[in-house]
Amino acid sequence: MSGKRRLILLSVLASVFAGVFLGSGAYTFVSANGTSYLSNNPEVCVNCHIMRTEYDSWRHGSHHAVAVCNDCHLPHSNVVSKLYVKASNGYHHSKAFTLLNFAEPIRIKPGNAQVLEDNCLRCHGELTSEITAHGTLGVPTDPTRKADLYGCVRCHQEVGHGPMG
Amino acid sequence: MNDNPTPLLSRPLVRMGLIAAGAALATVLVMALYASISSRKAEAKQTSFKLVDLDEKTVDPAQWGKNFPRQFDAYLKTSEKYSTKYGGAGSEGLPKSRIKEDPRLVTIFDGYAFAIDFNQRQGHAYMLDDQRNTKRVTERKQPGSCLHCHASNTVAFRELGLKGGAPGTLDEAFSSPNAQAQLMAGFEALCKMPYADATKLVKHPVACIDCHDPKNMALRVTKPGFIRGIVALANSAEPVPHLPSIEKWRKGDKSVAYDANRDASRQELRSMVCGQCHVEYYCGPKVTLFFPWNKGLKVEQIEATYDEYKFPDGHRFFDWQHAKTGAEVLKAQHPEFEMWSQGIHARSGVSCADCHMPYVREGALKISDHQVRSPLLNISRSCQTCHRFPEEELKARVTSIQDRTKALMDRAEDAVVNLIDDIAAAKKAGVDEGKLKPIYELQRKAQWRVDFVNAENSMGFHAPQEVARILGEAIDYGRQGQVALRDLGVPKVAKK
Numbered sequence: 001m002s003g004k005r006r007l008i009l010l011s012v013l014a015s016v017f018a019g020v021f022l023g024s025g026a027y028t029f030v031s032a033n034g035t036s037y038l039s040n041n042p043e044v045c046v047n048c049h050i051m052r053t054e055y056d057s058w059r060h061g062s063h064h065a066v067a068v069c070n071d072c073h074l075p076h077s078n079v080v081s082k083l084y085v086k087a088s089n090g091y092h093h094s095k096a097f098t099l100l101n102f103a104e105p106i107r108i109k110p111g112n113a114q115v116l117e118d119n120c121l122r123c124h125g126e127l128t129s130e131i132t133a134h135g136t137l138g139v140p141t142d143p144t145r146k147a148d149l150y151g152c153v154r155c156h157q158e159v160g161h162g163p164m165g
Numbered sequence: 166m167n168d169n170p171t172p173l174l175s176r177p178l179v180r181m182g183l184i185a186a187g188a189a190l191a192t193v194l195v196m197a198l199y200a201s202i203s204s205r206k207a208e209a210k211q212t213s214f215k216l217v218d219l220d221e222k223t224v225d226p227a228q229w230g231k232n233f234p235r236q237f238d239a240y241l242k243t244s245e246k247y248s249t250k251y252g253g254a255g256s257e258g259l260p261k262s263r264i265k266e267d268p269r270l271v272t273i274f275d276g277y278a279f280a281i282d283f284n285q286r287q288g289h290a291y292m293l294d295d296q297r298n299t300k301r302v303t304e305r306k307q308p309g310s311c312l313h314c315h316a317s318n319t320v321a322f323r324e325l326g327l328k329g330g331a332p333g334t335l336d337e338a339f340s341s342p343n344a345q346a347q348l349m350a351g352f353e354a355l356c357k358m359p360y361a362d363a364t365k366l367v368k369h370p371v372a373c374i375d376c377h378d379p380k381n382m383a384l385r386v387t388k389p390g391f392i393r394g395i396v397a398l399a400n401s402a403e404p405v406p407h408l409p410s411i412e413k414w415r416k417g418d419k420s421v422a423y424d425a426n427r428d429a430s431r432q433e434l435r436s437m438v439c440g441q442c443h444v445e446y447y448c449g450p451k452v453t454l455f456f457p458w459n460k461g462l463k464v465e466q467i468e469a470t471y472d473e474y475k476f477p478d479g480h481r482f483f484d485w486q487h488a489k490t491g492a493e494v495l496k497a498q499h500p501e502f503e504m505w506s507q508g509i510h511a512r513s514g515v516s517c518a519d520c521h522m523p524y525v526r527e528g529a530l531k532i533s534d535h536q537v538r539s540p541l542l543n544i545s546r547s548c549q550t551c552h553r554f555p556e557e558e559l560k561a562r563v564t565s566i567q568d569r570t571k572a573l574m575d576r577a578e579d580a581v582v583n584l585i586d587d588i589a590a591a592k593k594a595g596v597d598e599g600k601l602k603p604i605y606e607l608q609r610k611a612q613w614r615v616d617f618v619n620a621e622n623s624m625g626f627h628a629p630q631e632v633a634r635i636l637g638e639a640i641d642y643g644r645q646g647q648v649a650l651r652d653l654g655v656p657k658v659a660k661k
Contacts, residue, residue: 003178006178007177007178007181010178010181010182010185011181013181013185014181014182014184014185014188017184017185017188017189017192018184018185018188020188020189020192021188021189021191021192021195024192024195024196024199025191025192025195027199028195028196028198028199028202031199031202031203032199032202048205048529049205049208049209049529049531050526050529052531053531097205098198098201100528103545104526104545104546105545105546105549105550107553
């Protein structure tokens with residue numbers, strides 16, 4: 001077989017393989033409701049079943065009529081940081097749910113806890129500025145213990161996720 | 166040979182080959198991801214697969230296990246031995262044989278079967294074998310009522326009830342009036358049988374059917390003692406804020422008796438199914454087994470219920486006559502449901518299952534862990550769901566409660582033993598029985614309180630303050646008795 005014919009054959013093969021990859025990738029993306037993750041719909045967060053408890057309790061929480069998951073859990077300062085946080089959380093969630101190697105109970109990471117705290121202040125800041133002026137908030141519950149609840153939700157635990165019972 | 170060979174990666178053939186290989190590898194990864202997504206979706210869609218039909222006659226948990234393998238596998242794991250500082254089989258804080266290594270208990274239980282054999286607790290899987298083998302059963306005559314809690318017996322009760330002439334058939338739904346009549350008739354009959362005969366009617370330790378409806382797996386209570394006991398509690402005036410359905414029933418039409426299976430919420434049932442057995446009760450032989458909840462669940466309310474209770478022969482309630490003093494005393498049995506009811510967790514709406522059967526995730530499924538055991542073996546799932554502190558910190562908090570309880574209980578046991586020895590000495594010295602009568606009462610009170618804590622499986626954790634209050638009273642009654650003896654001029658014996 002001449003070099004040219006070999007090249008044509010191999011090109012066809014590469015094209016077929018690339019096509020198979022794109023096709024199966026697209027199919028997987030659709031079957032996993034890939035586009036839904038670009039929406040603001042809270043039901044998207046239970047695509048993964050892991051967040052079922054959080055979703056159910058949010059529906060009973062005092063904020064369910066005024067805030068969805070993204071309102072509290074994504075930054076709203078600018079679109080770049082919003083998409084970055086969404087992508088990085090999406091990546092970590094997918095990895096954890098695929099490999100099932102995460103610790104339970106699930107705990108919010110410090111960075112995401114900061115996002116959450118910022119969002120409390122985004123809506124209630126005017127009201128709470130009197131309090132935050134004293135610098136009592138925005139700190140971990142207890143730095144020596146690496147507890148993961150910051151600021152507002154340290155006390156107001158049930159406003160977002162509602163009673164867990 | 167070419168003097169100027171094209172670099173390897175610039176050759177079209179190599180490039181094409183790499184693209185092909187790369188695309189193939191990427192496809193493999195994508196397909197693996199697709200498979201994972203599909204299986205997660207399937208896990209969430211179908212939580213159980215019905216292989217066998219379950220009904221009110223299916224006692225064998227292995228049959229249920231065919232439909233619910235995850236729950237069944239965990240249930241089987243209750244045969245695994247475990248120990249915590251103050252619990253399980255072979256713990257460091259408590260002796261394997263509790264009477265061999267704590268001789269005070271032999272003095273306290275003198276004249277009662279617990280003085281011949283009293284061992285560390287083991288997992289659920291052992292409950293029937295342990296009961297059949299303990300010297301308390303092999304060397305003493307015991308009634309069939311012991312099986313109320315140590316075996317799966319809904320079907321055994323109903324079959325026996327039918328034999329005794331109860332209406333209907335075994336096929337009727339458990340909640341039907343006929344089934345309830347069968348259950349109660351069989352329960353009365355089984356309690357009267359000698360243990361050796363009664364135990365032949367049962368095959369399994371606690372099983373699925375005791376807590377679950379075979380048709381839809383809903384939680385339910387099936388043990389007659391509890392069904393009657395919770396009615397008695399509902400009819401009492403004692404506030405039960407941790408059981409809101411009872412509070413609600415009291416405000417409504419009381420002409421229809423409280424029925425846990427009809428009125429209680431799922432969260433309440435997650436404690437009540439455990440309360441079918443983990444309670445204080447009278448187990449016979451003089452009258453049918455009953456839970457002493459007519460006045461409430463606190464230690465002195467149960468005591469008052471017993472003090473007012475008359476046996477058929479007209480005699481006041483007592484469990485046995487103490488061999489050393491002759492006092493008519495009480496024996497407490499594992500009152501966990503009652504003690505939990507006095508604690509902050511119950512008050513906050515936390516059920517038994519929340520800590521002893523915490524949720525576990527298997528793939529996309531979330532199920533209750535049916536390996537019922539100490540939360541100390543599962544701190545992350547049991548405690549950290551609410552308490553956001555490291556495991557060591559939580560464990561240290563529990564241990565400090567339990568260590569304090571143990572230290573206080575040691576003092577209380579000493580007080581009771583000292584009183585018993587002093588009463589025995591007074592009898593020897595010929596003190597008039599009439600004068601000793603009020604002191605017997607103090608022994609009964611002190612002993613009942615120590616035992617209420619000692620027999621309760623949490624070493625104080627279920628309600629730390631309540632336990633300390635009870636032990637404080639125990640010490641006080643014990644020493645009061647000694648002071649009263651001094652006033653009678655009895656020679657001094659016990660020193661501690």
